[in-house]
Amino acid sequence: MTAAPVEPPAAHPAQRRTLTVLSIAQALGGLSNGVALGVGSLLVAQVTGREELAGLAATLLTLGGAALAVPLAKLAQRRGRRVSLTTGALLALAGAVTLAVGGALDAPWIVLPGFFVLGGAMAVNLQSRFAATDLSTPERRGRDLALVVWMTTIGVIVGPNLIGPGDALGVSLGLPSLVGAYVISATAMAVTAAVLWTSLRPDPLLESRMGVPVEAEAPRLRLAAHPRALAAVVAVAAAHATMVGVMALTPVHLDHAGQALGVIGFTMSAHTAGMYALSPVFGWLTDRVGARATVLAGAGILLLAVLANLLLPVALAPVGLALLGLGWSASTVAGSTLVAAAVEPRLRPALQGRSDLVMGLSGAAAGAAAGPLLGLAGYGGLNLAMLPVIATVAVAAVLATRSARADSVTGATAPTTD
Secondary structure, eight states, X not given: OOOOOOOOOOOOTTHHHHHHHHHHHHHHHHHHHHHHHHHHHHHHHHHHSOGGGTTHHHHHHHHHHHHHHHHHHHHHHHHOHHHHHHHHHHHHHHHHHHHHHHHHHTOHHHHHHXXXXXXXXXXXXXXXXXXXXXXXXXXXXXXXXXXXXXXXXXXXXXXHHXXXXXXXXXXXXXXXXXXXXXXXHHHHHHHHHHHHHHHOOSOHHHHHTTTSOOOSSOOOOOGGGOHHHHHHHHHXXXXXXXXXXXXXXXXXXXXXXXXXXXXXXXXXXXXXXXXXXXXXXXXXXXXXXXXXXXXXXXXXXXXXXXXXHHHSOGGGHHHHHXXXXXXXXXXXXXXXXHHHXXXXXXXXXXXXXXXXXXXXXXXXXXXXXXXXXXXXXXXXXXXXXXXHHHHXXXXXXXXXXXXXXXXXXXTOOOOSOO
């Protein structure tokens, strides 16, 4: 007698609304970051009078996002995604306002902390991709996560194009040059907070717990007891470190090579397109062929990026940077899907917060190390230094998806995607 085929679980009725709200918030958050980062280094140089400090804008923004990841995840664990994401958006709004005030007063002691607090926008963008999976079925987890990641594309493309109009707006309001961009950034985060607070109903995380007994005390996550979860976190962090380490110093390398600003801008645009434009494709691949294969493909693309940077003439730098973005996208989408499924539901917010923290710190460390590496070994040496990091991505992907039998002594929960 032939067994009847097993029907896949039906999608939660609130999932489509959840994805729509998160996608809108993601686009607005990306716009805010695009505007803020577009003039961030210029604003720091302007208020400090020291160009060598210009990189602090991106560094502080990244560190702020990393530092806020765990507190926002804990807040999500206790109060749900709506409260957590709205809080992050309001913090980013406060950061943008702080930057506008600091820029208007020409006060670096106000501007620099402003970038750190503005990191709330980055924390919200990162946590939103996990919120997209709260109500997902296992068969669609990768695609739902990738859709929200892809929506960042709108913001990072539109945002930099609003720098000019924002500056004109600021000047018309009597603000100094560059400050108007943060009026745009603040507006975007205010709308983001309003959208999340009013429309993220039902709360996806709280809805996913319906029917699950409420525990008196929130469970504690011990990564030592969940080796596959730890490996998934490492895979995402290593891919991010590779991307940031090479990307951060590519404009300097191109400038030293005598390339025009237009070429530098086009190279970075190609990189950004690689990061986000094909994320739905990698989400589909994650669901169809497995997260392990997709992360390994991402590691392979990162390796191709390094080879392109080493072997191609400097005029073809957009090729290497586009590949770098594509490798990051594949590894991050599939790796984040592994993180989302690596532990039981009650532990997921804690694991997701730690993953975002490690990801942010790894990126900041790679960006900080890239400068000395470029000075000591050149652009080729910087790329070669990423080879062991790329190998870490591949090894971690295999460890994150090994059979449950291998970890039976730990009691760890097997991921649903391999």
